[in-house]
Amino acid sequence: MNASAPQAVIPLWRDVRILRIAAQLIFVAVVALLGWWLADNMSRGLARMGSHLTFDFLQSAASFALAESPIAYDTDKPYWYAFLVGALNTLRVAAVGIVLASVLGLVMGIARLSGNWLVARLAQLYVEAFRNTPLLIQLLFWYLAVILKLPAVRQSVELPGPVFLSNRGLTVPWFDAK
Secondary structure, three states, X not given: OXXXXXXXXXXXXXXXXXXXXXXXXXXXXXXXHHXXXXXXXXXXHHHHOOOOOOOHHXXXXXXXXXXXXXXXXXXXXXXXXHXXXXXXXXXXXXXXXXXXXXXXXXXXXHHHOOOOHHHHHHHHHHHXXXXXXXXXXXXXXXXXXXXXXXXXHHHOEEEOOOEEEEOOEEEOHHHHOO
């Protein structure tokens, strides 16, 4: 083939790169129009009912109790305060979960590197079993097979610390103190 021969020009409507970009732009436009239509439909429906989409409800009293609260909370507090309590509870549980998961991961990692055949294989079994099982199945297993089989609150198992284990879960009184 001659190096100076002209390249065949592909028309825009047959160029694969252009078609892919056009398809993506059309998809984004359809999603944006659908979102706009849903928002418009919702605002018209709320206006028809005499309501508006605002955050004014956050100032009204929540009127419900929360089981655990790291800061003082009662039913007279507004919804935004209940949301704050929930966010703080989430951060508290996440912090404990990160620490426990890190310790467990470190122990299992060291156990897998162990020269002891049994310890290494048990750690490998643990890692492979949990790696290949969906989280929802793991949660159901721990709840149905372990947590529900624990004694009731009045007969809870007292662990060192004091830490109590019952069918409501693990309770650390100093962690729940207000």
